[in-house]
Amino acid sequence: MSATADTHGHDDHDVHHHKETFVTKYIFSQDHKMIAKQYLITGTIMGVIGVLMSMMMRMQIAWPEEPNLLFEALLGKWAPGGVMDADIYLALVTIHGTIMVFFVLTAGLSGTFSNLLIPLQIGARDMASGFLNMVSYWLFFLSSIIMIMSLFVEAGPAAAGWTIYPPLSALPMAQGGSGMGMTLWLVSMAIFIASSLLGSLNYIVTVINLRTKGMSMTRLPLTIWTFFITAVIGVISFPVLLSAVLLLIMDRSFGTSFFLSDIFIQGEVLHYQGGSPVLFEHLFWFLGHPEVYIVLLPALGITSEVIATNSRKPIFGYRAMVASILAIAFLSTIVWGHHMFISGMNPFLGSVFTFTTLLIAIPSAVKAFNYITTLWKGNLQLNPAMLFSIGLVSTFITGGLTGIILGDSALDINVHDTYFVVAHFHLVMGISALYGMFAGIYHWFPRMFGRMMNKNLGYLHFWVTAICAYGVFFPMHFIGMAGLPRRYYTNSNFPLFDDTTNANVVITMFAIVGGIFQIVFLYNFFSSMFYGKKAVQNPWKSNTLEWTAPVKHVHGNWPGALPVVYRWPYDYSKPGHDEDFVPQNVPMKEGEEELHH
Amino acid sequence: MTAFLSIIIVLFVAVALWQMVKIFDLAQVGAANTQVADDKDNKLQGYLMMAFLVFIYATTIASFWYLGDLPLTSNSASEHGPGIDNLMIISMVVIFIVQTITQFLLHYFAFKYKGEKGRKALFYADNNTLEFIWTIIPVIVLAGLIIYGLFTWNDIMNIDEDEDPMVIELYAQQFNWKARYGGEDNVLGKANVRLIDIDRANILGVAEDDPNAQDDVIVTELHLPVGRPILFKMRSQDVLHSAYMPHFRAQMNCVPGMVTQFGFTPTVTTADMRLNPDIVEKVLNINKLRQAKKEKIEEAGQELLYEFDYLLLCNKICGKSHYNMQMKIIVETQEEFDAWMAEQKTFANSLN
Ligand code: HEM
Ligand SMILES: [Cu+2]
Ligand SMILES: [Cu+2]
Numbered sequence: 001m002s003a004t005a006d007t008h009g010h011d012d013h014d015v016h017h018h019k020e021t022f023v024t025k026y027i028f029s030q031d032h033k034m035i036a037k038q039y040l041i042t043g044t045i046m047g048v049i050g051v052l053m054s055m056m057m058r059m060q061i062a063w064p065e066e067p068n069l070l071f072e073a074l075l076g077k078w079a080p081g082g083v084m085d086a087d088i089y090l091a092l093v094t095i096h097g098t099i100m101v102f103f104v105l106t107a108g109l110s111g112t113f114s115n116l117l118i119p120l121q122i123g124a125r126d127m128a129s130g131f132l133n134m135v136s137y138w139l140f141f142l143s144s145i146i147m148i149m150s151l152f153v154e155a156g157p158a159a160a161g162w163t164i165y166p167p168l169s170a171l172p173m174a175q176g177g178s179g180m181g182m183t184l185w186l187v188s189m190a191i192f193i194a195s196s197l198l199g200s201l202n203y204i205v206t207v208i209n210l211r212t213k214g215m216s217m218t219r220l221p222l223t224i225w226t227f228f229i230t231a232v233i234g235v236i237s238f239p240v241l242l243s244a245v246l247l248l249i250m251d252r253s254f255g256t257s258f259f260l261s262d263i264f265i266q267g268e269v270l271h272y273q274g275g276s277p278v279l280f281e282h283l284f285w286f287l288g289h290p291e292v293y294i295v296l297l298p299a300l301g302i303t304s305e306v307i308a309t310n311s312r313k314p315i316f317g318y319r320a321m322v323a324s325i326l327a328i329a330f331l332s333t334i335v336w337g338h339h340m341f342i343s344g345m346n347p348f349l350g351s352v353f354t355f356t357t358l359l360i361a362i363p364s365a366v367k368a369f370n371y372i373t374t375l376w377k378g379n380l381q382l383n384p385a386m387l388f389s390i391g392l393v394s395t396f397i398t399g400g401l402t403g404i405i406l407g408d409s410a411l412d413i414n415v416h417d418t419y420f421v422v423a424h425f426h427l428v429m430g431i432s433a434l435y436g437m438f439a440g441i442y443h444w445f446p447r448m449f450g451r452m453m454n455k456n457l458g459y460l461h462f463w464v465t466a467i468c469a470y471g472v473f474f475p476m477h478f479i480g481m482a483g484l485p486r487r488y489y490t491n492s493n494f495p496l497f498d499d500t501t502n503a504n505v506v507i508t509m510f511a512i513v514g515g516i517f518q519i520v521f522l523y524n525f526f527s528s529m530f531y532g533k534k535a536v537q538n539p540w541k542s543n544t545l546e547w548t549a550p551v552k553h554v555h556g557n558w559p560g561a562l563p564v565v566y567r568w569p570y571d572y573s574k575p576g577h578d579e580d581f582v583p584q585n586v587p588m589k590e591g592e593e594e595l596h597h
Numbered sequence: 598m599t600a601f602l603s604i605i606i607v608l609f610v611a612v613a614l615w616q617m618v619k620i621f622d623l624a625q626v627g628a629a630n631t632q633v634a635d636d637k638d639n640k641l642q643g644y645l646m647m648a649f650l651v652f653i654y655a656t657t658i659a660s661f662w663y664l665g666d667l668p669l670t671s672n673s674a675s676e677h678g679p680g681i682d683n684l685m686i687i688s689m690v691v692i693f694i695v696q697t698i699t700q701f702l703l704h705y706f707a708f709k710y711k712g713e714k715g716r717k718a719l720f721y722a723d724n725n726t727l728e729f730i731w732t733i734i735p736v737i738v739l740a741g742l743i744i745y746g747l748f749t750w751n752d753i754m755n756i757d758e759d760e761d762p763m764v765i766e767l768y769a770q771q772f773n774w775k776a777r778y779g780g781e782d783n784v785l786g787k788a789n790v791r792l793i794d795i796d797r798a799n800i801l802g803v804a805e806d807d808p809n810a811q812d813d814v815i816v817t818e819l820h821l822p823v824g825r826p827i828l829f830k831m832r833s834q835d836v837l838h839s840a841y842m843p844h845f846r847a848q849m850n851c852v853p854g855m856v857t858q859f860g861f862t863p864t865v866t867t868a869d870m871r872l873n874p875d876i877v878e879k880v881l882n883i884n885k886l887r888q889a890k891k892e893k894i895e896e897a898g899q900e901l902l903y904e905f906d907y908l909l910l911c912n913k914i915c916g917k918s919h920y921n922m923q924m925k926i927i928v929e930t931q932e933e934f935d936a937w938m939a940e941q942k943t944f945a946n947s948l949n
Binding site for chain 2: 065069070073086087090160161165166167168171174175176260261262263264265267269273274275276277278311312313314315316317318319320342343344347350351354355358359361362365366368369370371372373375376377378379380381382383384386387390393394397398401402404405408409410411413414416417418442445446452453454455456457458459460463466467470471474475477478479481482483485487488489490491492493494495496498499500501502503516519520523524527533539540570572573574575580
């Protein structure tokens with residue numbers, strides 16, 4: 001089945017006759033490596049915007065009511081005299097969450113690394129459909145533009161939280177941001193989903209059909225397994241969000257009542273009858289929870305690859321890792337109700353979701369243990385990518401453990417929607433996935449740009465980020481346990497929470513330092529792109545196929561025939577070999593066993 | 598002008614940092630820029646890993662030290678509260694142990710096995726026994742937590758109507774709360790937002806012709822008799838809200854078009870809670886902090902000194918003033934409650 005990739009017509013076409021102009025090479029490129037870079041750059045820009053927003057929110061929480069020149073400068077009429085408006089705080093929360101989850105850690109992460117690595121690691125010339133791939137990127141670009149445009153709408157951008165629960169999101173009179181801002185949010189997300197689906201279908205088809213000779217499913221690097229399963233989860237769950245978005249658009253613009261009923265607002269009764277906001281919650285979280293894994297799995301895949309390579313050891317328990325990816329994928333589609341324990345849903349359903357939710361902790365625990373065992377008796381190369389991967393395992397554990405509390409319906413009653421939740425999901429999905437993305441960038445930068453990044457700047461970047469991430473999100477659990485609700489513009493109307501104010505200031509300090517220090521990364525990234533030291537063919541002495549392809553940008557990835565695969569990707573430090581790595585395209589020696597089967 | 602200035606300042610800081618990074622970058626000899634870690638790097642980073650482990654532990658200890666008395670894991674004021682608190686504490690102990698051990702192993706291994714030129718790693722790809730062990734341990738621990746959790750949950754959510762709970766409606770609107778009592782007959786009159794008649798001061802849309810509605814009582818401060826089971830019926834007139842009563846370990850969303858419910862029995866009166874040593878200490882501490890920023894608080898028109906009260910907060914984003922949607926809750930003896938209730942107007946008498 002995998003020989004299909006080796007069609008000669010394709011070969012000739014791409015390598016010899018194809019004249020590239022600037023436009024086809026850099027803009028409307030159909031080459032997966034270029035599309036990966038486009039995703040990465042777009043995602044990075046969105047990331048900078050998202051982080052800036054989070055810094056403004058943190059400043060507002062730490063120093064409410066105090067005029068802040070930065071607010072005045074960046075928010076203009078929404079911060080008269082430098083005092084932030086309550087509406088715009090909610091808008092910041094909303095757009096920050098949306099950008100981070102979807103634009104940075106879904107499109108930016110999957111888009112970059114699935115595109116870059118799937119063809120290169122399975123030994124394919126390109127994605128199954130280069131054209132769809134290009135369309136997918138440009139739809140993503142368009143949705144980013146629309147999302148950014150929504151920031152400049154007269155009545156303000158969407159401000160109903162990234163979960164956009166109706167009726168708040170459905171009724172323009174309920175909130176300034178629910179007018180044009182919300183319309184643009186919905187349109188942007190609809191386009192985003194289309195982009196994501198095109199991308200995912202392409203990834204799935206490519207992994208199934210275009211594996212090179214010898215690349216059986218059990219010889220796939222874990223990166224590919226996670227990208228593949230992530231795409232499957234996306235295809236299953238994103239359409240459900242799309243339906244929620246479309247129905248919400250119907251309610252907003254065409255007077256239907258899917259999510260609305262019996263509403264009296266601003267002195268009048270609205271005509272809506274018979275719908276239910278709880279229905280929206282079900283539809284939203286049917287994507288919303290799997291989305292957590294759409295964000296996280298690729299990061300875990302990258303980590304698996306980086307940890308194995310830099311431990312100079314096989315990843316421990318390859319089959320258990322694949323099994324836990326599959327288990328997580330399956331379970332992730334039946335746990336959404338843990339976001340709705342107190343939504344008014346039947347308490348019995350709550351019990352069921354508690355059960356499935358705590359089940360998902362098991363494969364997650366297996367993964368964490370397997371990473372730790374992979375380090376054991378390794379010969380660890382502690383380069384920046386490796387540090388970020390170890391950091392990921394650390395935050396994944398810290399953040400994941402509190403899931404035991406939130407997934408327990410009885411306990412969720414009291415911590416639901418407090419800062420405890422904010423701390424939990426930032427650690428387990430936000431920071432972890434961000435670390436995965438950084439690890440991927442440091443690790444594959446040589447593959448993407450043919451140059452190396454600066455190691456010491458990478459170290460500096462990691463340590464400051466790691467310290468600030470814990471400094472921000474660890475104490476936040478306690479503030480949440482004190483009962484402080486999230487999405488509060490200021491806490492000063494509750495003297496009850498006055499004893500959290502000092503902690504909030506400390507958290508904000510960490511957030512500011514951590515945010516500003518991302519400049520170190522940005523500098524390293526952009527300057528290394530042009531002035532970095534030239535990379536050698538296989539700088540990490542890695543086994544996977546992408547390091548056998550020439551560094552030079554070649555259409556079709558390998559100038560000659562496609563590499564043939566003889567072994568799994570984790571033959572590191574295998575006894576009987578001189579080198580401590582044996583690339584996948586090295587044939588088995590006489591009498592050598594393929595150990596992991 | 599100030600806006601312009603501050604943009605300049607921000608830009609200046611960013612550029613300055615950029616330049617510093619650049620100097621740092623250029624000051625390094627080219628060979629150090631390969632991004633491949635050598636033995637020296639591995640050693641330093643290995644030690645930093647151990648330092649980071651210490652940092653994690655220190656953050657944990659500091660958080661418990663400075664913030665450990667914030668959590669709502671003791672002094673609950675409802676009958677089911679201690680059940681939740683126990684479960685919370687057990688879960689936290691489990692988490693604490695697992696966190697301490699796994700973070701230790703992770704960072705210690707990163708330090709212990711830091712790379713050295715010429716050393717070869719152990720080729721160790723699989724071990725079924727080990728994998729079985731660390732699948733089964735979480736299974737057992739989680740099973741215990743799930744079972745405990747589900748019992749607690751069922752206990753809380755299954756409301757025993759035989760106990761003759763007092764029925765109270767919590768009514769949410771942007772951005773305030775109302776409470777409606779069933780009155781003498783303890784039955785709430787029918788209601789729907791379509792029946793709202795502002796001119797007649799029927800603000801909750803209670804059916805004026807429903808006999809059960811006549812003695813209903815609508816108030817803006819929630820009074821509860823201590824020791825009596827309460828059944829809350831939640832309603833919202835506009836968007837989603839959430840009735841969050843942290844001291845009672847109680848929360849339920851208010852959903853337009855639907856009635857949701859939550860029941861609990863308050864066990865400690867407001868007066869008693871104010872005398873609780875932990876609360877006394879908390880209030881003292883808060884008042885010390887408030888004294889320190891006296892001017893600002895008075896400028897904002899708030900009472901300077903804080904006195905403990907139970908609160909109902911809105912905990913579902915509901916618009917501009919979500920951050921200030923609250924209602925005071927007073928738990929009192931049955932006699933005090935009856936006296937207070939006797940002073941309230943019934944629905945029939947409150948109409949214009
Ligand atoms: C630079 C570090 C970050 C800081 C300081 C930060 C800070 C914040 C703050 C203050 C909030 C508002 C909390 C609330 O009131 O509910 C928030 C919300 C949120 N953040 Fe972050 N954040 C950071 C990074 C991330 C990342 C990497 C993600 C990616 C998943 C993320 C996702 C979210 C989401 C989904 C929300 C919820 C938005 C909502 O409530 O609708 N954040 N963040
Ligand atoms: Cu979830
Ligand atoms: Cu509210």
